[in-house]
Amino acid sequence: MLMFKSKKTQKMNVVFPLMLILSLFAASLAGAEEQREPGALTSKPPEESGFITSFATYQYLGGFKSELTMSASSIYIAGHTEAKLAADFVSVDVALQRWDGSAWRNERLISNSTTHSNNVETSQTVYNLTKGYYYRTLSTHMVRSNGTVEKASYYTPGYLYN
Known part of the structure; x- marks a missing residue:
């Protein structure tokens, strides 16, 4: 059939x-x-923070950090690099980055450097940023002593500026 x-x-x-x-x-x-938090204009960035480079192998670089603090009208960013001894050159670069939904984009860059010292720092309060985005800092730290250059990078978690 x-x-x-x-x-x-x-x-x-x-x-x-x-x-x-x-x-x-x-x-x-x-x-x-x-996945969006209340007030967020984009999805959350990937959860990552910390050291980009290994910290255990430095001969001259003694310590480094960056920070990000939010208030209702601004974001405070800062960075600090420390050498184990008075180095020929010490520097810190701090980028304030904004998550656009797919990548981190630099919004502001602050830098400072010094010679014949064992530390350097920089900071700035940034106003007129767009609320609803995630922000973080990415810092690069460098020490040059006796012709040897040591670099490290660090980034904070992304925080929603609301």
Whole structure:
């Protein structure tokens, strides 16, 4: 006995998988939207912070850090580099970065350096930033002594400026 599918059944065999794919796509978009914190204009950045380079192998670089502190109208950024002895050159660069939803973009860069010293620091209060974005600092620290250059980088977590 031969059975023929009706045109209605044939259409359902095509329409149903398409509806399933569209509903899964819509659900994935809704899930991405749920990852946003209240007031955020973008999704959360990846959770990462800390040292970019190993800290245990430095002969001259003694310590380094950067920080980010938020208030209702500004963000304070700072960085500090310390040498184990009075070095020929010590520097710190601190970039304030904003998460655009897919990558960190530099908003502001502050720097300071000194010679024949064992430390240097820099800081700045930044105003007129767009609320609803995540911000972090990325700092680069350098010590040069007796022709040897040592560098390290550090970044803070991303914080929502709301």
